Amino acid sequence: MHRAGRGFTVIELLVVLAALALLLSLATPQYMRHLDTARDVALKENLRQMRDAIDKFHADQSRYPAVLQELVDRRYLRRVPEDPVTNRVDSWVLVPPPAGSGVYDVRSGAPGPSRDGSAYATW
Structure with a gap:
């Protein structure tokens, strides 16, 4: 006996x-915007933590660290954080103090603008 009505038709x-393609085309851009926003927030937090560690190091040692790894060696940081935009630890741009040597400030080495239009290098 032949059973009718089993399975799905091609239509x-x-x-x-x-319908799935339509839903994905609506959801994917929103998801990508959230990923970009999360990267920006993580970058700001990593910069805040490193700048705080540099300030504490300077207050304790009366000098600036020579390299970021010195903050880790002296336990001001657990590790040098990764730049979430470049996904690298070695892309940080080190800013020396106006007079002297060392790491006075740190900036992202990521090229291009952020979601708000400002360049990552200015953060």
């Missing part, structure tokens, strides 16, 4: 796939 499958 039904195409309708379901079209």
Whole structure:
């Protein structure tokens, strides 16, 4: 005996796939915006932590650290954080103090602008 009505027709499958494609085309840009925003927030927090560690190091040692790794060696940081935009630890741009040597400030080495239009290098 032949059973009618089992399975899906090609038209039904195409309708379901079209609906899924429509949902994905609406959700994907929003998801990407959230990822970019999360990277920006993580970058600001990493910069804040490193600048705080540099300030504490300067207050304790009366000098600026020679390199970021010195903050880790002296336990001001657990590790040098990764730049979430470049996904690298060695892309930080070290800013020397006006007079002398060492690390006075740190900036992101990421090229281009952030979501708010400002350049990452100015943060």
